[in-house]
Amino acid sequence: MLALALWLAPPRPDSRAWGFFGHRSINRLAVFTLPPEMIGFYKGRIEYLTVQATRPDSRRNVVAGEAPRHFIDLDVYGDSAAYKLPRNYADAVARFGEDSLQRHGIVPWHVLRMKNQLTEAFRSRDAERIISLSADMGHYIADACVPLHTTHNYNGQLTGQRGIHGLWESRLPELLAQNYDFFTGPAPYIAKPSDVIWATVARSSAAVDSVLRFERELTQKMPEDQKYGFEERGRGTVRVYSQEFSREYHQRLGGQVERQMRLATRLVGAFWFTCWVDAGQPDLNNLPKLSEAQMRELALQDKEEKAAPAVETRGHVD
Numbered sequence: 083m084l085a086l087a088l089w090l091a092p093p094r095p096d097s098r099a100w101g102f103f104g105h106r107s108i109n110r111l112a113v114f115t116l117p118p119e120m121i122g123f124y125k126g127r128i129e130y131l132t133v134q135a136t137r138p139d140s141r142r143n144v145v146a147g148e149a150p151r152h153f154i155d156l157d158v159y160g161d162s163a164a165y166k167l168p169r170n171y172a173d174a175v176a177r178f179g180e181d182s183l184q185r186h187g188i189v190p191w192h193v194l195r196m197k198n199q200l201t202e203a204f205r206s207r208d209a210e211r212i213i214s215l216s217a218d219m220g221h222y223i224a225d226a227c228v229p230l231h232t233t234h235n236y237n238g239q240l241t242g243q244r245g246i247h248g249l250w251e252s253r254l255p256e257l258l259a260q261n262y263d264f265f266t267g268p269a270p271y272i273a274k275p276s277d278v279i280w281a282t283v284a285r286s287s288a289a290v291d292s293v294l295r296f297e298r299e300l301t302q303k304m305p306e307d308q309k310y311g312f313e314e315r316g317r318g319t320v321r322v323y324s325q326e327f328s329r330e331y332h333q334r335l336g337g338q339v340e341r342q343m344r345l346a347t348r349l350v351g352a353f354w355f356t357c358w359v360d361a362g363q364p365d366l367n368n369l370p371k372l373s374e375a376q377m378r379e380l381a382l383q384d385k386e387e388k389a390a391p392a393v394e395t396r397g398h399v400d
Contacts, residue, residue, distance in 0.1 A: 100224055100343070101252030102136050107259065108346045109135035109220040115269040115351030120358055123366035127213045134217040135224075147184065151222055153231040153398050154187035156287045164284035169276045171195070186234070187398070189226050190279045196222065197275050197357060204361030209369040220350040226279060227346040232287040236398045238294065246297050249323050254332050254339045257325060262340045269351035271359055282349065289338060296334040300327065 100108065110132045113124045124131065141148045156163040168174040171191040174183055183191075196219045203211040230236045230247050238246035255262075272278050301309060304327055311324040323331075332339065358364070 104255045105135040105221055105224055106132045108224045108350060111264050111347045112350035115266055130213055131217050135221055138218055138221045150184045150188045151192040152189060152225045154189050154283055155234040156232045158186050158234050164280055164287060189222055190283050193222050193279045194276055200357040201360045204358050204364055207364050216354055223350050223353060224346040226282050227286055227342045229286045229289040229293045232283050233290045243297055250293055253323050253328050257328055258332055264344055264347060266344055266348040269355040272352050272356040300331055
C-alpha cells in the first residue's frame, strides 16, 4: 500500500528556486568575480555567504511579505509586461494596488530596493550588514534568473505538469552541474540596475515556453515507469524524475539551465560590485569579521524563523 502511495504521488516538490545546491553555488561562485579590493573581504566570509544563500526561503512561510520577493507573474499583466510595467514601485502601487502586486510577485522591484540598502551599508562600512544583505540579495537575483519564477503557471499546475518547478531548478543542476562551465569573467559595473534586472526577468520569461513544451513532448514519448524513479533521501524514499528523463530533458533545453545559472552568478557579483562602487569604493580592509557570538546569534535567528508559526503565503506556494 505504501509503495502504491509513493508511486501515485507527484515528485517531491521543491519551492526553493535552484534548491540548496544551486543558491549556495551561485553565491559562492559570485565571490570569485569580484575585484581585488573586494574579494578579500568576501572570501573571508564565504562560508556565511554560501550557507545563508538559502535563508530567504526559510523565511517564506514565516515572515509576512517574504514570498512575493521571489517571483513575478509577468504573464498576468499581458503582452510585453516586462517592458511596460512601471520601474518605480510607488508608481506600480498607484497603478495596480499593493495587494495585486504582492499576489503576483515583486522580485525586480525588491532587488532594486536591496541594491539601495547594500549601497548604504557599504557607505557605512557596516561589515555585518554588508555580508547579510549580500547573501540575501544573491538569492533574489538568482530567483529572477529562473523562468518558472516569471509565470503564474510556476509549477506546471495549470498544464498538467506539476513538479516541473523542482525538475528544472533543482533536479537538473544537482545531477549535471559538475559539467557546467561557470566561468563568467570579472564582475562588470552596472550603469542602469533597473534596466538590467528587468531585462533579466524578461529573458527568464521568454524561456518559459520551451521549459514547458520540452517537458510535455518528452512526457508524451517516455512511459511513466521510465519518467520517474525512487531515491533514498535522508531517512526515507522519495519519488523523483528519473536520471534518464532528466538528462534527456536537459539535452532538449540545450544548456538553458547552465546559461541561466551562469547568468545568475555574473549578476550577483555585478550587483555587489556596483553597490560598492556607488558607495564610493570604501576600503574594506580591516573591517571586523563576524564574531563567534554573532554567528551563534545568526544561527539562532535562523532556527527561530524555521520554528515560527506559518503565515499566509501569497502566490507560488507549491
